[in-house]
Amino acid sequence: MKKILTILISAFTMLSCSQFSENFDGSIKEKKKxxxxxxxxxxxxxxxxxxxxxxxxxxxxxxxxxxxxxxxxxxxxxxxxxxxxxxxxxxxxxxxxxxxxxxxxxxxxxxxxxxxxxxxxxxxxxxxxxxxxxxxxxxxxxxxxxxxxxxxxxxxxxxxxxxxxxxxxxxxxxxPKEDEPIPGPGPTPICECCGDWVEGNHDEYAEYKTYDVIIDTSCLTNGDSFSFYVQSHEIPNRFQVFENGVSISDSGWLGQANFSGPWGASINNISDTSMPLVTFNSGSTYEMKVETKTAPDATYYPAFDYWYAQMSCISGGGGIQ
CATH class of the missing domain: 2.60.120.380 (Jelly Rolls)
Incomplete structure (x- = not known):
């Protein structure tokens, strides 16, 4: 799993984590622009x-x-x-x-x-x-x-x-010019949350697969919003965001396939989209569910799954600090 810190800027607010990025060793490098x-x-x-x-x-x-x-x-x-x-x-x-x-x-x-x-x-x-x-x-x-x-x-x-x-x-x-690493708390950056980039893959034939991703909202306050840019790279995927177990944002099935699956006998749809905004509530928990169905056998190409989803945030009345 890769995570790339990415900063979303509203018209009036820049996230304060803009000067940090994650190192492979889990430490943090400050970047001077x-x-x-x-x-x-x-x-x-x-x-x-x-x-x-x-x-x-x-x-x-x-x-x-x-x-x-x-x-x-x-x-x-x-x-x-x-x-x-x-x-x-x-x-x-x-x-x-x-x-x-x-x-x-x-x-x-x-x-x-x-x-x-x-x-x-x-x-x-x-x-x-x-x-x-x-x-x-x-x-x-x-x-x-x-x-x-x-x-x-x-x-x-x-x-x-x-x-x-x-x-x-x-x-x-x-x-940016990279300075010496600033110690960080193990593998998790000190400025985690908005900007996570999550990817997944599955390489077994004829299998329905779901991925469950916990959404880190620790940097959000009530009234802020978040969204995901999602992309199906190979076979179709469906992306949903759940709040307290209830689906509140749904990409529908994305991608193309000439074999049957949860999408029907076949599908020829766009491969990427930006999902509807979700308004953050501090009393709720959020997760993403990603679904796919791999091809029946090797006569189909592509047959296996690869996808990614990138989280971005917009400041609400309380702002993002």
Whole structure:
């Protein structure tokens, strides 16, 4: 099981754990971010960038306003050339108006996607409507590829009766400097909770499988909200969040399969989604249940299960400290 600390930022609040990440030995490394201050040239249509020696700050030079339109911005190169292979960098994605989807590619291959995030009461690539968090942060590790880029997508509403009806977003790329480890309490980071990334897999044929994941809410206060971005990588999965044993958030069955299962005779659905927000109550306990059904035999491909779920949080009236 992997856990990557990821920070969700609301319009007014940044989680205080942003300066920490988990080491393999269970200790905590403090990360100091370089400031972003030098103007760079415009790089691509309708985009503006700011650069330092490592990292970058991307945003549209003007809002995208063409109504009833899907738009993909030109790919932007990430400036991480000063990093060595194996060193970490951080990317923060923020939606201001209508929804966006952010994709990170390395050497032309997709290595991370946020899925669609934001809020809209009109249909788009996300479905009939969407209501998720507006910000997300991920820590990545530089591999052998020499090219990294970010691609941003949006879909404007059908007509001007919807508000907002234009697109604004920002992406921050930072390359932290790692100091000596700060002792931590064993394998559990001192800043655990929001940002957990949990994955699971199962490799036996013809089996119905459930995974039970206890959701750590120790950093939340009453009125805060949390959600999960979930993805089925191979065969179908269904993700549910339970409060005191009662299902309160359900992804439905995600993914594709040409064999029968709890989804029916076959399924051809999207593979990822952002689940509905859950409002935290300190008197409740929360857990996630993930389901799958593996293929009958080796004649099917893919036949086995692999999934992941990433938790993010939004501050309510009490704030997240």
């Amino acid at each position: 370089k400031s972003i201050s030098e103007d760079g040239e415009n790089d691509g249509e309708n985009l503006r960038t700011l650069f330092t020696e490592c990292g970058g700050f991307f945003f549209p030079s003007q809002p995208y306003t063409t109504i009833n339109s899907y738009y993909q911005y030109p790919a932007q190169n990430l400036n991480i050339g000063s990093l060595l292979i194996g060193e970490d960098f951080s990317i923060t994605f923020h939606v201001y108006d209508i929804p966006n989807r952010y994709t990170i590619k390395s050497g032309g291959n997709t290595i991370y996607t946020t899925g669609w995030i934001g809020t809209a009461n009109y249909p788009g690539p996300w479905g009939q409507s969407i209501n998720t968090f507006n910000s997300l942060n991920v820590n990545l590790t530089k591999n052998y590829s020499t090219t990294y880029e970010v691609i941003v997508e949006t879909q404007t509403p059908p007509n001007y009766s919807y508000s907002p009806n234009q697109d604004n977003w920002e992406v921050w790329v930072t390359c």
